[in-house]
Amino acid sequence: MTSMDRNVGTHDRPQFWRVAQRCCLIAASVDIAFFAIFLVLDSPILAWVNVISVAMYGFAHFAYGRRLNWLAGWLVxxxxxxxAALGIILIGWDSGFHYYLLMFIPALAVTMTVQLAVIALILLWLYYVGLYAIALYYPPIQPITEPALIGVNLFNLTIVFSMFSYLGFFYVRTVSSAHxxxxRLASTDALTLLHNRRHLTELAETEITRAERYHKPLTLLLIDIDHFKLINDIFGHVKGDEVLQHLAQLIRLELRQHDLIGRWGGEEFLVVLPETDINTGEQVAERIRVAISRYDWSQNLKKDLAVTLSVGLSQLGENETLTRLINRADKALYASKSAGRNRVTAL
Incomplete structure (x- = not known):
């Protein structure tokens, strides 16, 4: 096993390894209970085997904590x-110690490649069948009474059932979280954490449909950073990205909770104002423009920087599509830039 193989899962499956670490504590607690049970059942070999098991799970828990997942895995x-082998050989197949072998099936699927998992599953199946064959043809070395055997079987079944249930809920939570x-990644711009263009288009279409259905006004703002290329050229693209991030936050502060904002292009932002007419929309746009022009960028960027915006806005017309509405806002934005930038124009 290479060092790379040994570290598989340390970073890409951290939740699984944390669960595995907790399972070590559960297993150690079960073995402590088994120590007492087998002392009572006068099976000293199995009783003291559980002491060794507790120590192994303790070391495995320590190894998982140090991200030595390969070592912890081998111990487990x-x-x-x-x-499982000792339990079956000493007191028989009906003790249910073979149930614990089944716990490896989901673990193999998570921690190995498909090819290795298939090989490991075949070997596990052969081991399982081998133990069954031994139990079938050879009597237990230290048999216990029938009621005690049933009790041990039910105890093992309960533990494995509980651990499988725990793993099942863990996988459901993990898959739901991943979805x-x-x-979120599919609908969010990675840099500004605003809606991306595709998702904002979907949301805007929904708002237009609602505005037409209930005969409510809707205004759209198209915002562009003036001379953004110069900001990148003078201060570098890293600072340019920081400007975009701070700008997104500042614009968001000037909007209502149900207003929509997204990154439309490189340095362009699109804002959708539901239930807002052109006059109110112009006031909102002017408030945004002033807030940005007066903002002290040196407190965040450690640079003496002046940032201004040009804004174009348009109000939704009767039976107007989103594309036409954006085109009118784009023309208004072009008019703002042609007139000297750092201004708001409505069309």
Whole structure:
């Protein structure tokens, strides 16, 4: 096993390894209970095996905490394989110690490549069948009473059932979290954390439909940073990105909670103002323009920087599409730039 193989999962599956670490504590607690049970059942070999098992799970827990996942994995595998074999050989198949071998199936799927997981599953199946064959043809070395055997079986079944349930809920939460993250990434601009163009287009179409249905006004603002190329050329693209990030936050502060804002292009932002006519929209645009022009950029960027905006806005007309509405706002924006920039124009 290479060092790269040993560290697989340390960074890409941190949640799984944290769950594995917690499972070590659960398993150690179960083995402590088994120590007492087998002392009572007069099976000293299995009783003291559980002491060794507790120590192995303790070391595995420590290894997981130090991100030595390969070492922890070997300790857990060794403990379960040997413990299952000893339990079956000493007190029989009906003890249910073979249930614990099934716990490896989801772990193999998560921690290995498909090819290695298939090989490991085949070996696990052969081991499982081998133990069954031993139990079938050879009587247990230290048999216990039938009621005690049933009790041990139910105890093992309960533990494995509980741990499978825990893992099942963990996987459901993990998948749900991953879906939410993917949806967020698919709809959010990575730099500004605003809506991206595709998602904002969908939201704007919905707002236009609502505005037409209820005969409500809707105004759109198209905002562009003046001379943004010069900001990049003089201060560098890193500072340019910081300007975009701070600008997005500042614009958001000037809007209502239900207003929509997204990054439309490189240095362009699109704002959708539901239930807002052109006059009110012009006031909002002017408030944004003034807030940006008066903002002290040196407090965040450590640079003496002047940032201004040009804004074009348009109000939704009867039976007007989003494309036509944006085109009119774009013409208004062009008029603002032609007139000297740092101004608001409505069309």
């Amino acid at each position: 595998w060794t403990e379960v394989l040997l413990h 939410r993250k993917l949806n």
